Amino acid sequence: MISIVPVEGVPEIKEGDDLAALIAERADLQGWDVLVVAQKVVSKAEGRVVRLVDLEPSDEARRLAAGEDPRRLEVILRESKRIVRTRPPLVIAETRHGFVCASAGVDASNAPEPETVVLLPDDPDASASRLRERLRELTGAEIGVIVSDSFGRPWRQGTTDVAIGVSGVRPLLDLKGERDAAGYELHATVIAVADELAAAAELVFGKTSGIPAAVIRGAAFAGEGSARDLLMPAERDLFR
């Protein structure tokens, strides 16, 4: 059995907050648990917030804004390594980390104040790793940590949460070479368990009720890896 318990009562996060401590006070963490933390609070604690007032939008940002705030588009362009698709003001971009997502992960909702936007963490694996170490220090528990974000998907409506940072969790479960119940070899079965853990946690997040983290117990996916393991290598990608 797997259980997913929301971490309730976490206050609004500001730059410099000890997010791990604020979670540890409110969560029962035991060895082998996986803590999934929403990117937004990780970014806020790390000060990954941009004030739009300081920005001068480029011509391209103005073109893509299509009547919305061109300064937000300017931030998106600065966070992007490659624009994948646009339908102004919608931009699907590859971030510097290699994630392909709407607005290069730049988000105005749940921002700390008006006229600001929140960026993805600079290095979400490192964010997960720091949270994990600090939680080990605070609780003694050896857990896994996933930093999650809500991504849209081609062809399907709605977002699902995926893992953008990972520490102490095996992101992919590779069944290659294992045999199914009938004895036939399973070929290309690689399961993105870190993304499934992120999606499972999102079920208790509640975007409007401000639950930014959840503890997943009973999922046996401890190990090492990086959220980069979840990125399709360009040469295998049919959708670049």
Added chain:
Amino acid sequence: MISIVPVEGVPEIKEGDDLAALIAERADLQGWDVLVVAQKVVSKAEGRVVRLVDLEPSDEARRLAAGEDPRRLEVILRESKRIVRTRPPLVIAETRHGFVCASAGVDASNAPEPETVVLLPDDPDASASRLRERLRELTGAEIGVIVSDSFGRPWRQGTTDVAIGVSGVRPLLDLKGERDAAGYELHATVIAVADELAAAAELVFGKTSGIPAAVIRGAAFAGEGSARDLLMPAERDLFR
């Protein structure tokens, strides 16, 4: 809190089996639970199995096979409404239902015998609905049912389970117009909760240990809808 309990000990499924009864005997089902059932066992119970020996592959199937069994490609082409991408023998196709996935959902792993492949259910919403009604009859519990399948994703490695059939579950949670904790209106926040429920269930499935279903308790997403609600309308799809 949400819990996810695997339904263990379900025997190998054959055409005509009363899948709902085989699950009801092995699961504790209560009102508001969501039962997620892997497509493979639903398809097998419905006899959605094709014997390759009966098939004559077309020229296109031979071309796409790239050395693999062209009869399997023939089945994929027959199940497809539109080919989205190919890199033989890999085919990403839109199924007759509108799902975009590898091999149009045609699968040789976990097939009932060699030289057979398993197709998606003809109408997965109807499959979910029949299971739901039969389970209500057997247990008295008013539950939701999701038929799930493992889909790959552009840009990301590995599969995650998604909902291809839904009954008694609200597939999308639309937060449009709701306000976040800071009072700002959330704009385009639609969460694909049925896909997240499917992904959460997959964490206990175990492709090799033959667990074909899981009971999710504590997720408050009862309602009505169709897995078609999860399909991006063509006119909004940037990735056709």
